[in-house]
Amino acid sequence: MGIDFQLAEDMKSQGVHVTSFESLVNWGRASSLWPLQFGLACCAIEMIAATMARYDMARFGAEVFRPSPRQADLMIVAGTVTKKMAPQVVRLYNQMAEPKYVIAMGACAISGGPFKDGYNVLKGIDRFIPVDVVIPGCPPRPEALLDGLLTLRAKIAREKLLGKHRARHANPDGTAAFPVPEFGAHDLEPTANREIWNPPAIVRDAEGGEA
Amino acid sequence: MTAEHLTPEDRQSPDSLSPPDRESPDSLASPDRESPDSLAAAVLARLRTAFPRAGVSLRTNPGPAVQHSLLVSPADLCDVCRFLRDTPDLAFDFLSNVSGVDWPDPSKADAVAAPADEQGTPAAAAGFLEVIYHLYSTRRRIGPLVLRVRTADRLSGVQIPSVVAVFRSAEFQEREIFDLYGVEFTGHPDLRRILMWDEFQDHPMRKDYVAPDDYEYEPTPHAAVLEKAQRHYVQP
Numbered sequence: 310m311g312i313d314f315q316l317a318e319d320m321k322s323q324g325v326h327v328t329s330f331e332s333l334v335n336w337g338r339a340s341s342l343w344p345l346q347f348g349l350a351c352c353a354i355e356m357i358a359a360t361m362a363r364y365d366m367a368r369f370g371a372e373v374f375r376p377s378p379r380q381a382d383l384m385i386v387a388g389t390v391t392k393k394m395a396p397q398v399v400r401l402y403n404q405m406a407e408p409k410y411v412i413a414m415g416a417c418a419i420s421g422g423p424f425k426d427g428y429n430v431l432k433g434i435d436r437f438i439p440v441d442v443v444i445p446g447c448p449p450r451p452e453a454l455l456d457g458l459l460t461l462r463a464k465i466a467r468e469k470l471l472g473k474h475r476a477r478h479a480n481p482d483g484t485a486a487f488p489v490p491e492f493g494a495h496d497l498e499p500t501a502n503r504e505i506w507n508p509p510a511i512v513r514d515a516e517g518g519e520a
Numbered sequence: 521m522t523a524e525h526l527t528p529e530d531r532q533s534p535d536s537l538s539p540p541d542r543e544s545p546d547s548l549a550s551p552d553r554e555s556p557d558s559l560a561a562a563v564l565a566r567l568r569t570a571f572p573r574a575g576v577s578l579r580t581n582p583g584p585a586v587q588h589s590l591l592v593s594p595a596d597l598c599d600v601c602r603f604l605r606d607t608p609d610l611a612f613d614f615l616s617n618v619s620g621v622d623w624p625d626p627s628k629a630d631a632v633a634a635p636a637d638e639q640g641t642p643a644a645a646a647g648f649l650e651v652i653y654h655l656y657s658t659r660r661r662i663g664p665l666v667l668r669v670r671t672a673d674r675l676s677g678v679q680i681p682s683v684v685a686v687f688r689s690a691e692f693q694e695r696e697i698f699d700l701y702g703v704e705f706t707g708h709p710d711l712r713r714i715l716m717w718d719e720f721q722d723h724p725m726r727k728d729y730v731a732p733d734d735y736e737y738e739p740t741p742h743a744a745v746l747e748k749a750q751r752h753y754v755q756p
Binding site for chain 1: 715716717718719720721722724729731732734735736745
């Protein structure tokens with residue numbers, strides 16, 4: 310930050326607020342996240358409940374669900390992503406303007422969940438687009454979604470706009486669009502974007518247990 | 521079904537068409553396993569008089585369901601359906617369900633049938649696909665009447681005439697069976713895949729379908745998943 314905390318507090322008592330440009334920008338971004346309005350399965354019902362009066366996501370500045378990806382900066386992947394739907398989800402992400410963030414809500418969006426053994430379910434949306442926050446649950450309660458939203462706000466507040474560790478959207482060399490998978494004869498092609506998805510290799514012994 | 525639900529016109533119909541009363545102790549004591557005095561048998565008698573040359577036979581089910589079915593030859597399916605729908609005292613006006621079955625081993629297809637039926641039909645060589653129709657009559661309050669139709673084999677002879685012209689509700693269900701089992705319904709107005717994408721080439725509900733190996737296998741007590749995991753991971 311570069312500002313002595315005690316000095317800043319003293320000045321605040323005199324009516325003078327001191328902050329950095331980075332903090333101000335991140336505060337603005339974190340406080341008015343506009344989610345993209347789309348749901349895929351039962352998690353979307355919980356997402357809808359989180360926006361209603363009882364849980365009131367508007368308290369955190371995220372009530373303006375946008376029907377167009379051009380106006381949204383948060384994608385809540387709420388529900389099972391089938392392989393037939395996956396290219397459309399990636400395409401919607403590509404159409405969103407930077408800075409953009411992704412919350413994978415529920416077991417299905419994270420890993421395929423209870424449908425992980427199925428032939429038609431994508432085993433996690435992180436195979437094709439970068440995910441910022443994952444919310445486990447089946448489905449997660451609205452409180453869990455609010456907690457995920459606060460986690461994302463904390464992450465945005467820590468973002469660097471300059472320097473080596475700056476955020477992807479602040480890097481002119483960073484990519485904003487990721488390849489959309491094609492429908493293949495037996496599966497999506499490719500089955501995952503290996504540039505952003507590299508699971509740790511697990512070595513099994515002959516019995517199938519972890520070596 | 522009770523007598524109060526029937527109109528006077530219905531009461532004049534033969535009793536053999538009414539389903540067995542499952543709640544009465546008499547029918548429980550003597551289930552119609554050996555001599556199927558059932559809806560399917562009654563309809564079969566009507567079909568034999570209406571279509572003497574039609575390939576329709578009774579498949580009894582000795583299991584607890586006691587739900588007998590009619591095996592219909594594909595060539596006669598549309599005529600049989602139209603007869604069942606349009607005959608006033610049958611009036612099977614509601615096609616509740618169309619489902620598919622894959623029988624790679626044809627000897628198992630008739631495993632629950634009575635021995636008399638097994639002798640009559642020689643087993644097909646290469647297995648077959650089966651489509652099952654559940655018909656109800658909303659006007660007569662009888663059903664389900666189960667119709668079974670079998671393809672010639674599982675490879676090229678997978679054609680079955682579509683019943684969309686008779687029952688419009690079959691349209692999407694036949695598309696689903698076409699998608700997941702690969703049964704080609706001839707005469708269907710819009711035979712496309714309905715769940716999987718158009719470029720997909722497999723039929724996932726067939727017994728010999730191999731799902732893509734596309735996930736990281738976690739420790740699990742399920743034997744089938746453990747087997748997959750052993751194939752997936754390179755042995756050290």
